[in-house]
Amino acid sequence: MLFFPQYLPHAGQGKSLLNKVLSPFNFAANNPSSYADAVDNASPSVVNLYARKQVRQRRHPLFNDPVFRHFFNNSDIPQQERMQATRGSGVIVHEDGYLLTNFHVINGVNEIIVALQDGREALAEIVGINRENDLAVLKIELPNLTPIPIGKPDEIRIGDVVLAIGNPYGMGQTVTQGIVSATRRRGLNISLFENFIQTDAAINPGNSGGALIDTSGRLLGINTANLDQSSGEGYSGGIGFAIPADVAMRTLTDIIEFGRVVRGWLGVQASPLTPQLANAFELPSTRGVLVTAVDRNSPAEKAGILPGDVIVRVNNQLIGSGRWAMQEVAESRPGDKIEIEVIRKGQPVQMTAILGTRPLES
Missing domain, CATH: 2.30.42.10 (PDZ domain)
Structure with missing residues (x-):
């Protein structure tokens, strides 16, 4: 066995040398092992939306056949209508009860019920919409609401850790974790004006309108769609999109102040x-x-x-x-x-x- 005493650390240097050698493996020590504090900060502000809309049921093609209608005397049967339930999420952004969600979540609905994390429920009023960005502003009348802290989406970097909070498949509030995969994504045909944060945090049906937050619990974006919903090409492989929070908050302030988005x-x-x-x-x-x-x-x-x-x-x-x-x-x-x-x-x-x-x- 070869022995090189000149390469041995002096007294007191062994620990520092070992730390240098192991520094590439100390990633976990320099990064949080839990994002529970971020979730605690943001989750009281994320709500579940349950909406109902009236839709016409599709009639069998035979009802449009004049021979069938003649022989079976179905000429006066009206087209049936039914109530369809839809699910989504929203984010409380003001203590007066203003919420942000996606326009496609509340489009054409007759009634919107907002369910808070603390178990309270309220009917929501649609204050205004922004079709071009797929955003909507709602309002509920409840005391002691917790608005979410607003982050700085223009300062995020690709690779930053983010969390998505919403109501996937109507299961109730759920948190998923990922990173920022890209910024300023366009050309997805989700909305007229597009400037999306792309993330691999899971955004499933029902997550639309929920919060994309940073590791401090601050709002970075409004979850809007995954690649399945935007392209129709099948499995998305962890590609989701969120509208930046600054765009969403501008919609809110414009609608409250002017009744519409000022462009x-x-x-x-x-x-x-x-x-x-x-x-x-x-x-x-x-x-x-x-x-x-x-x-x-x-x-x-x-x-x-x-x-x-x-x-x-x-x-x-x-x-x-x-x-x-x-x-x-x-x-x-x-x-x-x-x-x-x-x-x-x-x-x-x-x-x-x-x-x-x-x-x-x-």
């Missing part, structure tokens, strides 16, 4: 670039939108945008097919400045627009 407005009509249009305008790609009309006295007209311009960047970001640019404008506030780059007669032109208030009819 920025540029005042252009545009169409995506086809390969033929890109070739006609001598553009290297189809990234951008062709301005087909500019509203009179609009922010676009005041900024100098003209019909025939091709918008290629908004706030220094390439806009692709234009849907991202439309969302960037709509989710800005009236009075915000945006930087726009257009191609006009083959040359780039930079301009600044000050957004107005999106008209109701828009």
Whole structure:
């Protein structure tokens, strides 16, 4: 056996040397083994929603056959209706009883019952909706409510641990754990305006409208869908989506203050670039939108945008097919400045627009 005394630690150094050697294996010591405190902070604010909606039952196709109806005298049988139960989740965000949930959870319902973690129940009133972001604001009249602490979704990083709290399959409040898999996910066709936090924390049917929280119990997002629901392609493999809390809270404050979501407005009509249009305008790609009309006295007209311009960047970001640019404008506030780059007669032109208030009819 070879022996090298010069490599032995001096007295008192053995422990520190051992810690250095084992430091890669000390991950568990530097990370919490339980998220119970986070759940305790957030779970009183997460509610179960039980809603009922009236739906028409599908009739057998024979009832629409004129021969069948003639011989069996079924011409006057009315189409049957029944009450269908739906389940979801919600999050208390204000001590006055305001809740956030998904629009698709309460769409078309006749009655919404909110069940709190402490066993209390209340009927909910729909205060307002935001179809474009799939959000809804509800209100209940109960004392001593616990609003959830609001986190900072713009500061989250991919790999951060998150917890999803909701009412999957109507089983009652359930917590699942995962990480932030991605941010600013778009193009999922879940809603018109998309800016999702992606997570592998399980988000099952009934979790919609529940809370995605950080390890301190602060709200990061409103759980909305998993990949099964958004794509219809089968097993999601742990891919879920949540609307960032700042987007949701802006919906809440706008609806309470103005009765609707207040959106920025540029005042252009545009169409995506086809390969033929890109070739006609001598553009290297189809990234951008062709301005087909500019509203009179609009922010676009005041900024100098003209019909025939091709918008290629908004706030220094390439806009692709234009849907991202439309969302960037709509989710800005009236009075915000945006930087726009257009191609006009083959040359780039930079301009600044000050957004107005999106008209109701828009």
